[in-house]
Amino acid sequence: MAPDPHAPLLQVRGLTARYGHVRALEATDLTVDRGELVAILGPNGAGKSTLLRAILGLVANTGEVRSEGVVLPRADPVAVASAGIVLVPEGRGIFGPMTVAENLRLGAYRVRDRREVERRLARTFELFPRLSERLGQTAGSMSGGEQQMVAIGRALMADPKVLLLDEPSLGLAPRVTAEILETLRRLNQSGLSVVLVEQKAPLALELAVRVHLLSLGRTVAVISPDQVKSHDELARYYFA
Amino acid sequence: MTNSPATTSPDAGPPGLGSEAEGTPARSGLALVLGALPWLVAAGLVGAAGYLGGYLATIVAFALIYAVFVTGLNIFMGFTAQVSFGHNAFAAIGGYTSAVLTTTYEWPPLAAFAAGLAGSLALAGLIGWPTLRLKGHYLSMGTLAIGLIVYEIAVQWESVTQGYLGISGIPSLGIGRFEATGDRQILAVLTAIVLLGAFVVARMRRSRFGRALSAVAGSEEAARALGIDVARYKLASFLLSAGFASLAGTLFVHVVGYVSPEVFGLHMVILAFTMLYVGGLGTVVGPIIGALVISLLPETFRGFRDYQDLGYGAALILLLIYAPRGMAGLIDLAAGRKAS
Numbered sequence: 001m002a003p004d005p006h007a008p009l010l011q012v013r014g015l016t017a018r019y020g021h022v023r024a025l026e027a028t029d030l031t032v033d034r035g036e037l038v039a040i041l042g043p044n045g046a047g048k049s050t051l052l053r054a055i056l057g058l059v060a061n062t063g064e065v066r067s068e069g070v071v072l073p074r075a076d077p078v079a080v081a082s083a084g085i086v087l088v089p090e091g092r093g094i095f096g097p098m099t100v101a102e103n104l105r106l107g108a109y110r111v112r113d114r115r116e117v118e119r120r121l122a123r124t125f126e127l128f129p130r131l132s133e134r135l136g137q138t139a140g141s142m143s144g145g146e147q148q149m150v151a152i153g154r155a156l157m158a159d160p161k162v163l164l165l166d167e168p169s170l171g172l173a174p175r176v177t178a179e180i181l182e183t184l185r186r187l188n189q190s191g192l193s194v195v196l197v198e199q200k201a202p203l204a205l206e207l208a209v210r211v212h213l214l215s216l217g218r219t220v221a222v223i224s225p226d227q228v229k230s231h232d233e234l235a236r237y238y239f240a
Numbered sequence: 241m242t243n244s245p246a247t248t249s250p251d252a253g254p255p256g257l258g259s260e261a262e263g264t265p266a267r268s269g270l271a272l273v274l275g276a277l278p279w280l281v282a283a284g285l286v287g288a289a290g291y292l293g294g295y296l297a298t299i300v301a302f303a304l305i306y307a308v309f310v311t312g313l314n315i316f317m318g319f320t321a322q323v324s325f326g327h328n329a330f331a332a333i334g335g336y337t338s339a340v341l342t343t344t345y346e347w348p349p350l351a352a353f354a355a356g357l358a359g360s361l362a363l364a365g366l367i368g369w370p371t372l373r374l375k376g377h378y379l380s381m382g383t384l385a386i387g388l389i390v391y392e393i394a395v396q397w398e399s400v401t402q403g404y405l406g407i408s409g410i411p412s413l414g415i416g417r418f419e420a421t422g423d424r425q426i427l428a429v430l431t432a433i434v435l436l437g438a439f440v441v442a443r444m445r446r447s448r449f450g451r452a453l454s455a456v457a458g459s460e461e462a463a464r465a466l467g468i469d470v471a472r473y474k475l476a477s478f479l480l481s482a483g484f485a486s487l488a489g490t491l492f493v494h495v496v497g498y499v500s501p502e503v504f505g506l507h508m509v510i511l512a513f514t515m516l517y518v519g520g521l522g523t524v525v526g527p528i529i530g531a532l533v534i535s536l537l538p539e540t541f542r543g544f545r546d547y548q549d550l551g552y553g554a555a556l557i558l559l560l561i562y563a564p565r566g567m568a569g570l571i572d573l574a575a576g577r578k579a580s
Contacts, residue, residue, distance in 0.1 A: 081467030093462030
């Protein structure tokens with residue numbers, strides 16, 4: 001089936017995922033259009049990470065995931081990644097013993113044209129100038145914020161249609177988190193579609209066009225960020 | 241999931257990859273000298289063996305054959321971070337195929353080697369294809385089984401392998417009219433093969449293929465999320481390392497001129513593991529220096545007589561305590577490179 005340029009970049013219908021016999025995600029829907037940043041909020045264990053991993057096919061799942069109308073296989077992460085759905089996993093998933101350069105090049109692993117890889121590298125350095133000074137450093141020896149930059153940079157090397165980010169602020173100082181989110185804002189403003197999973201609600205509310213609230217593996221509400229201005233209001237949605 | 245580490249377990253990754261960090265010029269000069277050290281030691285040992293000949297030459301020849309075997313094992317265990325207890329099976333197939341075809345059927349050694357290699361790769365594909373898709377220890381258990389099965393076949397299939405009696409009268413290594421006879425020629429041929437193997441591995445490590453293997457070693461899930469076909473790379477790594485094992489088996493039977501099932505028993509796996517860990521997992525020179533040191537170590541304790549095994553054991557324990565990343569890792573440390 002040919003891609004339909006008018007269909008959403010990412011459309012998830014009734015996605016259910018389980019770890020063994022434990023259901024971690026129940027019939028979840030999610031739609032991301034061009035240039036949208038959609039946030040997924042919820043407490044620990046709500047199924048936020050599972051949602052992203054299920055979209056990729058990294059966890060056993062059923063349901064339907066489409067990109068530009070094309071149905072993506074449910075147990076083939078390579079095919080999903082090739083379709084331009086790229087995940088920055090929780091905990092960053094960078095390769096500690098490898099250098100920054102090797103990590104970044106692995107992001108463009110599927111690209112065989114060297115000039116294209118160099119072009120993407122240059123674009124990544126525009127976004128994260130600090131990385132261009134650290135190319136030979138082993139990624140594992142960098143600070144948490146720099147590692148997150150490597151992780152996001154590596155995902156961008158794949159030239160994603162939709163970037164899935166799993167708690168980029170995890171374990172980072174507030175100042176570093178702000179820097180990372182500012183980069184995300186710029187990326188999003190330049191047209192990149194993003195699904196952002198966060199536990200820190202205020203950060204996500206600032207950037208998102210829509211917010212999905214997850215609890216115990218279910219979507220409890222899909223709201224506009226204007227509807228909630230405080231933690232208390234957010235809490236009300238959960239207990240409503 | 242929330243308390244996953246900030247990086248994909250840097251300790252579990254191939255240690256050798258850390259050595260690619262670029263240091264200051266003075267430091268990289270020192271690193272270069274120290275990096276050359278294991279190569280120089282290896283060259284010295286092989287040179288001495290060639291000069292002195294006799295028993296030392298025999299031991300060093302065995303060590304070089306093991307170096308080929310361990311270099312292959314290192315591709316799978318060091319660079320891809322998988323475990324195999326059954327690579328002796330591929331050495332046995334290579335060795336026995338060479339032995340049978342060159343004696344009973346009078347094939348030239350090179351053609352017999354090719355047949356053995358094909359057999360080893362076929363078997364590796366057969367067990368690798370289903371098991372490498374599974375996570376955890378299924379593959380390790382599968383490889384252990386295959387090593388034991390091939391050993392049993394070598395014992396029981398007497399009409400071909402002559403059982404415990406073994407096959408003797410296997411011709412020397414040779415291509416066309418050239419035949420490697422005498423210690424020096426054998427050592428020269430083996431050294432050339434070991435260096436070629438090391439060159440292939442060094443090139444592989446820096447290639448796209450090598451980076452993909454490192455990614456699989458670092459985190460299978462992160463590799464998958466990047467669109468790397470993890471199962472395919474694990475299989476390719478398994479086949480490549482089985483090929484090295486098969487070559488080692490062929491070399492062994494030609495150098496010794498005799499083969500019996502014990503040669504490729506479980507003790508071969510244990511010895512190879514020791515060489516790999518002592519030399520340095522995930523480094524290019526590690527398997528070579530490990531094979532030489534572990535082959536020569538028991539001999540250095542011969543003067544202890546009854547306490548020879550005790551001395552050897554104590555030396556091994558000390559090595560693994562003070563050089564947990566192997567001798568190649570020790571040199572990285574001395575050169576002040578950042579341990580990753």
